[in-house]
Amino acid sequence: MALYADxxxxxxxxLHPRIIYKFLQRFDHSVLSYFPDYEGFYNWFTRPCRTLEEFVKIHTLVEELQSVDHLPYFCLRLCRGAYTFENLQYMEIRYNPYFRTDHNLPVAQRIGQMDSIVEVIGANVRPADYPITVKQILCLDRRLPKHINExxxxxxxxxxxxxxxxxxxGPEIDPGKWDIWVKLMGKARASGLKTTxxxxETGIENVHVQYFPxxxxxxxxxxxxxxxxxMLKELAKRQITLEVCPTSYRQTGVLKDLSQLKxxxxxxxxxxxxxxxxxxxxxxxxxPCTLPGEYERLIDHDVIDFSELKEIQNEAFRSAFGFVGTPRL
Ligand SMILES: [Zn+2]
Known part of the structure; x- marks a missing residue:
């Protein structure tokens, strides 16, 4: 059996919308007044959006549910699903720790809570029955002030x-502020972190060559x-990998058809x-949207040939930030 890296x-x-819906039911969440049955929730949650901004709004709802107390519930389900239904050997999960802190607290205390968010996630992405390696990537956000990103x-x-x-x-806003992000990424790299x-994603305005180094x-x-x-020449020279997420572009309104990825x-x-x-x-x-399913869709739309599959699978392991060992391709 081939194993994959995401x-x-x-x-x-x-998380699968069914998991989120069950969670909302468990806590009798107010959002259920709009969605008395699962089907309505599913259709709303998975509907294609016209823009990335619209897409991100629904994302915010889930971030608020994933508070420190409830992260173990979500982490376990995330790992067992990825291992059981997608055959993932390795996964890098990314999130903004600040958005998972208690929204009722003042900013300083929310900042103080971020360490425990990282710890709780670290402790709960290693379920004994589902031996998948999960590493964390922390997200800065273009909508947050500089000091919180720091x-x-x-x-x-x-x-x-x-x-x-x-x-x-975060949404691709303020393209002119690239210098702030380049500095922060530079600092991250200097301290031994990898960067992405x-x-x-939605246009070219945010792409500045100053990011590449x-x-x-x-x-x-x-x-x-x-x-x-x-610009591709420079990316190749610096060995920068592109993370391409096919179905996502249809959901965020970026592409009409996957064959545009050819x-x-x-x-x-x-x-x-x-x-x-x-x-x-x-x-x-x-x-079902799974990583093996994304590979299959690329072949189905003639974006890649079946013979390239192993090489592309291997690329994910090679470009990983924290994978140690041998890929089981
Ligand atoms: Zn993303």
Whole structure:
């Protein structure tokens, strides 16, 4: 049996909608007044959105549910599903620790809670019955003030081991503020963390060459091969891997059809830029959305050939931030 590695999966979007719905029922959550039955919730939760901003709004609901007390519930289900239904050997799970702190507390106390969020997740992503290796990537967010992002970086540095990297997430706003993020990524790298950033997902405005020297991977980046092909040379030289999440682009309204990814894959192949196929927010996609399913869809849409499959699977292990051992491909 082949085993897989997923490098781009958000904790807030990783869980099957049935798990979220059962959780809401358990606590008689007020959101259930809109969704008296599961089907209505499922359709709302997995519907394609017109924009990334619209998509992120639903994500916020789940982040608030994943408080420190409830993280063990979600982590166990995340690991057992990934191991049992997707054959994942290795997974990097990314999340913003600040968004999982208690929203009723003042900012300083919320910042203080972030360490325990990381600890609780670290302790609960190693269920004995599901031997999957899970590493954490902490997300900075374009919507948060600089000092909170700096605190997230501090927490990441303090927890190197379970935490392997930093990501830049949130809607692609304020493209002119790239210098703030480049500095933070530079600091992260200097302290031994790996780096990735959501760039070039919905357009090209956020992609600045100044990012390249401080990044190990790029989350999505599909608009680089689509619109600024000449930049690929630099990515290849710096061995920056693109994390491509096929179904996600249909859900966020970025692509109409997966066959549009043909150009992305062929230009990257030509330029020598590595691609790791990932899932992003599989729980938000119509079921079943699994990593093996994403590989299959790429073949089905003629984006890749079956003969390339092993190589692409292997790329995910090779580009991983914290994988040690031998991939069981
Ligand atoms: Zn993402």
């Amino acid at each position: 490098l781009h999966r958000h904790l807030g979007g990783a 605190e997230i970086l501090r927490v990441a540095k303090k927890n190197i081991g379970p935490v392997v990297g930093i990501d830049l997430a 950033a959501h760039l070039g 401080v990044l190990d991977r790029i989350g999505h980046g599909i608009h680089i091969p689509l619109m600024r092909q000449e 150009v992305v894959f062929s230009r990257c192949r030509e330029a020598g830029v590595a691609i790791a196929v990932c899932t992003d927010n599989p729980g938000r996609n119509p079921s």
